[in-house]
Amino acid sequence: MTNVILLGPPGAGKGTQAKRLVDERGMTQLSTGDMLRAARSSGSEMGLKVAAVMDAGGLVTDEIVIGLIREKLESGESNGYIFDGFPRTLGQADALGALLDQIGQKLDAVISMQVDDSALVRRVTGRYTCANCGAVYHDETHPTKVDGVCDSCGSTNLVRRADDNEESLRHRLMEYYKKTSPLIGYYYAKGDLSSVDALAKVEDVAGAIKDILDR
Ligand code: ADP
Ligand code: AMP
Secondary structure, X not given: OOOEEEEOOOOOOHHHHHHHHHHHHOOEEEEHHHHHHHHHHHOOHHXXXXXXHHXXXXXOOHHHHHHXXXXXXXXXXXXXXXXXXXXXXXXXXXXXXXXXXXXXXXXXXXXXXXXXXXXXXXXXXXXXXXXXXXXEEEOOOEXXXXXXXXXXXXXXXXXXXXXXXXXXXXXXXXXXXXXXXXXXXXXXXXXXXXXXXXXXXXXXXXXXXXXHHHX
């Protein structure tokens, strides 16, 4: 069993690669962003509380996201977890280590997905996803084969995220550099860190991740 963190700024390609690992290896994707968006659309009290922070591109409190991850780890059997968009702060990283300890598991790899910031605006503003199955597309680099129809599940419910605009991205990037990028040093010091060139083609990034996981 392999547990891996995909670490990188918004638009680095974490979700895209996580979905491939789910399909190819039967691993479980734990995306706190997806969980928070699901909470919002269900109209739960927590979902309503986090909506404004998410739209502005800020970080939701550690307490909330750690709670979401704890629930998943305590309730599930898995063939390996892919942490996508979590942890995002040092507090979350410490909490994840403790939670994995509690269930007798460990982290096998932390993969830093390296991209130029200049690529991120294009990646994020061109992104759309299938609301039914979560498949990730891009206007230029990866459009659906048939306009308006999801390749994976055939749904026509393709959506853009409210926070995928340039202004929110600027704030998300600032949050990333202030609060999340220190995790690169944290995991390097622990001896867990590997890096991939996330500017490469989706297939090539997937190949580089496979090499790390098979090592
Ligand atoms: P993240 O989960 O890190 O925010 P996504 O996986 O949602 O990033 O990818 C952001 C956008 O960039 C999506 O529209 C996706 O289709 C596109 N994308 C992802 N990986 C690549 C890549 N290697 N090359 C070009 N576009 C990519
Ligand atoms: P993402 O889908 O990973 O791009 O996350 C979308 C938004 O959800 C972020 O901009 C944050 O507002 C919130 N979010 C997701 N994951 C976390 C996390 N681990 N810690 C704090 N906020 C998060």
